[in-house]
Amino acid sequence: MRSNKVEIIKVTTHVLKEMKNKGEKISMLTAYDYTMAKIVDLAKIDVILVGDSAANVMAGHFTTLPITLDQMIYHGTSVVRAVQRAMVVVDLPFGSYQGNSKEALCSSIRIMKETGADAVKLEGGIEIKESIQRILSAGIPVMGHLGLTPQSINKFGTYVVRATEKHEADQLRADALLLEELGCFGIVLEKIPAKLAGKVTESLTIPTIGIGAGGATDGQVLVLQDMLGLTQEFSPRFLRRYLNLNSLISEALIQYSTDVKNSDFPNAKEQY
Numbered sequence: 001m002r003s004n005k006v007e008i009i010k011v012t013t014h015v016l017k018e019m020k021n022k023g024e025k026i027s028m029l030t031a032y033d034y035t036m037a038k039i040v041d042l043a044k045i046d047v048i049l050v051g052d053s054a055a056n057v058m059a060g061h062f063t064t065l066p067i068t069l070d071q072m073i074y075h076g077t078s079v080v081r082a083v084q085r086a087m088v089v090v091d092l093p094f095g096s097y098q099g100n101s102k103e104a105l106c107s108s109i110r111i112m113k114e115t116g117a118d119a120v121k122l123e124g125g126i127e128i129k130e131s132i133q134r135i136l137s138a139g140i141p142v143m144g145h146l147g148l149t150p151q152s153i154n155k156f157g158t159y160v161v162r163a164t165e166k167h168e169a170d171q172l173r174a175d176a177l178l179l180e181e182l183g184c185f186g187i188v189l190e191k192i193p194a195k196l197a198g199k200v201t202e203s204l205t206i207p208t209i210g211i212g213a214g215g216a217t218d219g220q221v222l223v224l225q226d227m228l229g230l231t232q233e234f235s236p237r238f239l240r241r242y243l244n245l246n247s248l249i250s251e252a253l254i255q256y257s258t259d260v261k262n263s264d265f266p267n268a269k270e271q272y
């Protein structure tokens, strides 16, 4: 029997568009290091996002603002070394693209040259139009990010659901159309009403990837450490935990400590 699924050797912008056209959902997860990225890629997750959420889950910062371009490049390089099939997208960190379009292009070129990633992602709509145009003019694929944009947390002062008011929803829809018109290959929609995400998805020919945006988007993204249950303190409604890795690791560590203290480790077979 022939499958209607898109045959994939390496996920590209073209493959993602084909998936949208065929109604095949796109899976996306974050990764920040070689070991985890290898597992994610072998599980055939379509897109790996080297998210600036590394600032939270890898470095323990409260917001994503402190992570630097050099640090994102370090994470991106580690991930790219592990990946064969997935498309690797690296976030442009706060302060590396908002100043002007030349800065945005230089930051994107550094990411593409030094990490070997496939694309960059940045947050915002009309206010960063020129930066997006300039990055795209250098042949660098760009993914947009609308709705809750964590790099603007200090402006909004809260992580609540976005675009619940009509004027904000209208602006988001206009921004999504603009990003498509400029040439972005996809858009992350974060924490917006499911109905709005569905309307935006229908209005676009490029794929939308949702996080807390309901089931009508073309794909879904989660932070790897959250969905594996490694992180415990973050529990938004949209987060489904597929494992409780935190307690599994804790149990293993306690067992290890007990074995060491009881002189059970190493045993006769575990030495030379």
Ligand code: KIV
Pocket: 030, 049, 050, 051, 052, 053, 054, 091, 188, 190, 211, 221, 223
């Ligand atoms: O940095 C990140 O992890 C993200 C996702 C939440 C989409 O941007």
